[in-house]
Amino acid sequence: MTKPKFFNIFSRKKSLVKKTKKNKKKIIVDYREKNCLIPSELEKKGFEIEFKNLKVADYIVKGVAIERKTISDFISSTINKRLLNQLEELQQYENRLLVIEGIDEQELYSDKNPEKIGMHPNAIRGLILSILLNYNVPIVFTKNYLDTVKFIHILSKKKKREKPLNVNKKTLNxxxxxxxxxxxxxxxxxxxxxxxxxxxxxxxxxxxxxxxxxxxxxxxxxxxxxxxxxxxxx
CATH class of the missing domain: 1.10.150.20 (5' to 3' exonuclease, C-terminal subdomain)
Incomplete structure (x- = not known):
């Protein structure tokens, strides 16, 4: 008597799951970003999110280091000098970006009411120029967190190859x-x-x-x- 053959009806499903997971693009995210909405929005777009304790940047997208700042955080981190340290650390990456998020929601600087911002507008202008010219960090201004997600999504499509870390870094006093x-x-x-x-x-x-x-x-x-x-x- 011929024994009946049993087929694993789940085998194809499992292979599809593995294949889908393999095809997902991975983004490394600093664990401190868990409280914001960007990681969950990126997951909705099909990205695999891996949370890590990043010493440099908030997001790593195919070797591009992204430091994300809301406008409030940009101002406060400038005043307490934290931003300068972060810009120096970003020099470890050949490809780096500073995202200043929320220009539709809050003023970056104000000539009419500088006290409202907490910094003189010319000081902010000078800082932006310094970031671009001295630190060689491109700046992306986004409207809100959803706009930031869109920029990251487009970046993941454009950037094809990971870049190695640049270990030649000098810490300035x-x-x-x-x-x-x-x-x-x-x-x-x-x-x-x-x-x-x-x-x-x-x-x-x-x-x-x-x-x-x-x-x-x-x-x-x-x-x-x-x-x-x-x-x-x-």
Whole structure:
């Protein structure tokens, strides 16, 4: 008598599950981001989320390190100097981004009411320029968390190859950091930067100074510097 053959009706289903999981794109997320809505939205888009205790960045998308800041966090981390440390740590990655989230929900700076923000608008403008020019970190401004999700989604499609860590990293002290920011302006070298700091003492005082005050301190370079400080980011 021929024995009946039994087929595992679940075998194909299991293989499909494995295949689906294998095809999912993985995003590494810092565990401190668990409380925000972005990871769950990324999961809805088919991403596999792996939470880790990241020492650098909030999201790693195919080798691109992303530091995410809401506007409030951007301001507060600037005031307490945490942002400068994070920007230095991002230098470990060849590909890095700073996401400033919430421009539809909150003002980044205000010329009419600077007290509302907590920082002088020119100080924020100067910081943005420094991030771009000195730290070489591209900035993405997003409307809200859903817009951030869309940027990450598009990034995952565009970036094809992971980049290795750059281990050649120098940690700057506080004076070097401040000087580093000023040296991002055209014509401002170490000597001129130190001259400005000796006269004005703080970055905020420098960014708040009038064109004439800057010219008195460093000559014609002050005129160029003032134009950049007052440049309105679109």
């Amino acid at each position: 506080q004076e070097e950091r401040v000087q580093f920011i000023l040296e991002g302006f055209p014509g401002i070298g170490p000597k001129t930067a130190r001259k400005l700091l000796t006269k004005f003492k703080t970055l905020q005082n420098i960014f708040s100074a009038s064109e004439q005050e800057l010219k008195d301190a460093i000559g014609k370079k002050g005129e160029t510097m003032k134009k950049i400080i007052d440049f309105k980011y679109k």
